[in-house]
Amino acid sequence: MNTTRRIHLNPQSKGNLGKSFEAEFRTAWLDRLGVPWNGSDLDDRHHTFAQRHPDAVRSYQLGNEHESKTALLSLFRRVLKEAAPVHIIDTRAQADALILGAMEELQVLDVCAEQGVRLTFFLFPTDDTESMTNVGKLFLYAGDRVDYVVVHNPAKARGDLFKGSQLQKQLVEFGAKSVTLPAITPTTLLAIEKAEAIAQRGLSFAELSHVEAGHLERLLAGEIQWAMQKMLAQYNEIAGLLLPTEFVPQEKSAPAKAKVKTEVQPQLNYGE
Amino acid sequence: MEAKSERPMKRGGGRAYRSRLESFVDFIREQRRQRRTWQEIAARLRTEQGCDITLQGLHQFYRRHLKRQLRSHWEVPAARPPMSLVAQPPMPARQPVLAAIPPPRSFRQPNPENLNLNDPTHI
Numbered sequence: 244m245n246t247t248r249r250i251h252l253n254p255q256s257k258g259n260l261g262k263s264f265e266a267e268f269r270t271a272w273l274d275r276l277g278v279p280w281n282g283s284d285l286d287d288r289h290h291t292f293a294q295r296h297p298d299a300v301r302s303y304q305l306g307n308e309h310e311s312k313t314a315l316l317s318l319f320r321r322v323l324k325e326a327a328p329v330h331i332i333d334t335r336a337q338a339d340a341l342i343l344g345a346m347e348e349l350q351v352l353d354v355c356a357e358q359g360v361r362l363t364f365f366l367f368p369t370d371d372t373e374s375m376t377n378v379g380k381l382f383l384y385a386g387d388r389v390d391y392v393v394v395h396n397p398a399k400a401r402g403d404l405f406k407g408s409q410l411q412k413q414l415v416e417f418g419a420k421s422v423t424l425p426a427i428t429p430t431t432l433l434a435i436e437k438a439e440a441i442a443q444r445g446l447s448f449a450e451l452s453h454v455e456a457g458h459l460e461r462l463l464a465g466e467i468q469w470a471m472q473k474m475l476a477q478y479n480e481i482a483g484l485l486l487p488t489e490f491v492p493q494e495k496s497a498p499a500k501a502k503v504k505t506e507v508q509p510q511l512n513y514g515e
Numbered sequence: 516m517e518a519k520s521e522r523p524m525k526r527g528g529g530r531a532y533r534s535r536l537e538s539f540v541d542f543i544r545e546q547r548r549q550r551r552t553w554q555e556i557a558a559r560l561r562t563e564q565g566c567d568i569t570l571q572g573l574h575q576f577y578r579r580h581l582k583r584q585l586r587s588h589w590e591v592p593a594a595r596p597p598m599s600l601v602a603q604p605p606m607p608a609r610q611p612v613l614a615a616i617p618p619p620r621s622f623r624q625p626n627p628e629n630l631n632l633n634d635p636t637h638i
Contacts, residue, residue: 350617372632379630404632413625417516 247359257374258336260367268474286335294445312343368405391419420481424468470494
């Protein structure tokens with residue numbers, strides 16, 4: 244199926260998993276590829292995503308069950324009308340039931356499929372059984388209608404419940420790919436908060452990675468650069484799950500293989 | 516004998532729904548519409564129609580008559596045949612718009628029994 248647009252969603256209920264942290268690297272990767280994107284921030288407590296990307300990200304108040312459906316209806320209507328190839332939705336904690344309920348009642352996955360829009364779910368394995376049960380529910384609901392990226396965050400969880408489990412095997416069977424978040428020192432994370440306070444606005448990781456911007460000291464900006472490099476390489480590996488078909492970079496090795504085949508062919512003829 | 520022969524002959528009466536007043540129903544109805552009392556109608560029946568009847572007999576007859584009108588009876592030809600027997604003009608074929616519900620989805624789901632996590636007690 245030709246995917247014309249992608250919606251990235253991290254619907255997991257538990258907070259403090261590194262969801263917004265991971266999304267920062269992903270947006271930086273899209274910008275480096277030159278893939279236009281926009282987003283929605285459903286974290287009505289922090290609005291970190293919207294504050295870091297005010298030009299591209301719109302904030303929504305999820306509110307209670309009824310209000311959340313209205314908010315999500317508005318969000319998905321806007322997303323389906325817009326032309327941006329990638330839309331990133333950053334959710335808040337404890338919103339999974341609201342999101343799944345609205346998706347089911349509004350038939351979001353069906354409508355998206357009809358328009359060539361495919362969703363990618365970002366799942367964060369934790370050491371919390373409730374959160375992992377939540378992952379299973381999301382997987383069971385969406386099945387092969389969405390793609391899955393499993394985000395390991397060693398700084399937050401060892402992932403012992405998940406690694407090697409039947410759930411992991413099933414996800415792999417459904418084409419899930421994994422990325423592992425780099426561990427950033429608390430010093431750098433605190434410095435980021437301080438830099439944002441001084442700048443009186445959110446600062447994207449891309450901005451922070453520039454030493455000359457002066458937001459972070461050389462060593463700390465260097466750590467962001469290192470983390471960025473680690474994540475960009477991983478996103479390149481799973482680009483097929485993150486981008487619309489036309490934006491997925493062609494594999495470099497493919498033409499080389501074809502060339503080898505054409506070289507081999509005359510030798511085969513000799514043998515005959 | 517002559518005196519006996521002067522008495523008015525009974526016409527009908529006695530048998531079920533065979534009251535001699537049956538033939539005066541329209542007359543009685545017309546009188547009632549003109550707001551005449553039962554006594555006045557009985558007198559008119561006697562003088563104008565030659566039907567001697569007491570006001571009680573007249574009143575009971577008409578009351579029974581009205582009751583019979585409300586329900587069909589095998590002896591009374593149906594004034595209005597049941598709707599099912601009436602030749603109805605052909606109705607245009609109705610094609611109602613059926614309500615839509617979410618179509619059944621065919622997509623691959625994981626086996627719920629294979630979504631287990633590692634046993635936390637054996638980690």
